[in-house]
Amino acid sequence: MGQADIGIFGGSGFYTLLGAAEERAVETPYGAPSASVTLAILGGKRVAFLPRHGTAHQYPPHTINYRANIWAMKSLGVHSIISPCAAGSLQRQIKPGDFVICDQYVDRTSGRADTFYDGPISTHVSDADPYCPELRELAARSCEETGISYHAKGTVVVIQGPRFSTRAESRWFTSMGWEVVNMTQYPEVHLARELELAYVNISLITDYDSGLVGSVEPVSHSEVVKVFTQNIEKLHRMLVRLLELIPDEPKSWESHRTLTGARFS
Numbered sequence: 672m673g674q675a676d677i678g679i680f681g682g683s684g685f686y687t688l689l690g691a692a693e694e695r696a697v698e699t700p701y702g703a704p705s706a707s708v709t710l711a712i713l714g715g716k717r718v719a720f721l722p723r724h725g726t727a728h729q730y731p732p733h734t735i736n737y738r739a740n741i742w743a744m745k746s747l748g749v750h751s752i753i754s755p756c757a758a759g760s761l762q763r764q765i766k767p768g769d770f771v772i773c774d775q776y777v778d779r780t781s782g783r784a785d786t787f788y789d790g791p792i793s794t795h796v797s798d799a800d801p802y803c804p805e806l807r808e809l810a811a812r813s814c815e816e817t818g819i820s821y822h823a824k825g826t827v828v829v830i831q832g833p834r835f836s837t838r839a840e841s842r843w844f845t846s847m848g849w850e851v852v853n854m855t856q857y858p859e860v861h862l863a864r865e866l867e868l869a870y871v872n873i874s875l876i877t878d879y880d881s882g883l884v885g886s887v888e889p890v891s892h893s894e895v896v897k898v899f900t901q902n903i904e905k906l907h908r909m910l911v912r913l914l915e916l917i918p919d920e921p922k923s924w925e926s927h928r929t930l931t932g933a934r935f936s
Contacts, residue, residue, distance in 0.1 A: 673748010675710060675719035677914060678868075680740070680754045680859070697746060701738040701784075705730055708743060714914025719747045723855060732832035732854035738784055741862040750927065751806060751869040751917060754860070755906055758827065758853040758874035759835075761845045768902060770821040770909070771851050771874040772810045774802050777828040778857040785858035787865050793935045794865070801860050803926040806871035806917070813913040819905055825850035827874060829857040841880045852880050869926035873909070875902055 674695070694707045709720040721740055724730050744752060758771065765771060788794035807823070814821035828844050830836060832854035836844070844852060851874045863870040921927070 675717045675744075675747045675749050676751075676919070677716050677917060678719045678721070678744035678747070678749040678752040679910065680752065680756075681720060681722040681724075695747075697743040699739045699742040699746065701742055702736055704739040704743040705735060708747065710747075714911040716914045716917065718914065719744055719749055723859070733780070733783065735855065737859050737862055738787060741859065741866060741868070742787075744863075745866045745868060749868065750921065751803070751871075752863050753806075753810075753871055753873070753910065753913065754856075755873045755875060755910070756853055756855055757877045758851045759878050759880040760850070760876045761828070761841070761852055761880050762848075762850050763879075765822060765825070765850055765876055766820070767876050767878055768820065769876045770814055770819055771825040771827075771876060772802075772807050772814075772821060772823055773827045773851060773856070773872045773874055774800070774804075774807060774824040775826040776801060776856050776860060777826060777847075777849060780829055780831045780857050782831075783858055785861060787862065794930070794933055796861070796865050796929050796933050798861055798864065801864060801870070803869035803871055803924060805921065805924050805926075806869050809916045810871050810873060810909075810913055813909050813916060817905075817908050817912050819909055822850070825874070827851040827853050827856050827872065830854055836880060838881050844880070851876070864926065864929045867927050867929050869921065869924050873906075875906060 692711045694709055696707050697704055704721060705725045706722050711718050723735055723740060811823045826849040828849045830852060853874060856872060860870050
């Protein structure tokens with residue numbers, strides 16, 4: 672049996688997990704993950720927690736070893752991953768403090784190691800619907816039941832970082848109708864699908880992005896962390912309820928069968 676059921680990645684401002692019990696160093700074929708993994712019981716589930724930026728936020732988005740982080744979760748036996756992150760809003764109706772349960776992403780990154788399958792068997796995993804619909808539904812329900820303002824879907828545009836967007840880039844993202852901007856969702860979500868892990872993102876909105884309104888002050892990382900930290904209790908409350916709602920063995924989910932038909936042999 673594995674040592675955990677659910678994996679949780681911590682983002683900016685979210686470096687520790689309530690109910691921590693044990694730290695475990697994990698080795699992977701792709702090098703070391705961002706930190707040791709914390710194993711705990713939370714919401715009645717065995718949880719593996721890993722801060723994606725490291726415990727001291729020492730890894731900026733473009734240097735994170737995403738493959739090692741995802742592989743570490745898989746090696747511990749998790750079947751599903753919850754991925755909270757700090758994010759900026761690209762639309763007026765999505766306000767700082769809101770949660771967005773993303774259903775799509777647009778990749779604007781470059782040069783990141785983004786697959787486990789470099790051959791010799793060609794493997795093409797579909798990302799048409801990258802986020803697990805069953806987990807998204809449960810995340811929405813957990814927001815409802817804990818009184819959190821949320822949006823049940825949204826597209827996150829993933830920028831390379833570590834810089835923030837120019838006003839022109841931000842206005843372009845807004846004009847395309849995308850809702851959220853972030854630096855870490857790709858390739859994290861796709862790598863999870865390649866290892867047949869269900870994955871849900873909860874974007875915690877910390878600011879309006881710079882191109883949305885002309886008078887908006889340019890975003891700073893310190894302000895992002897400040898707003899995220901102010902909402903950390905709300906996030907913990909929502910996560911506990913989500914963990915309670917996730918079934919023990921969700922084997923019928925499509926996210927756990929992504930390799931079916933994906934390989935040429």
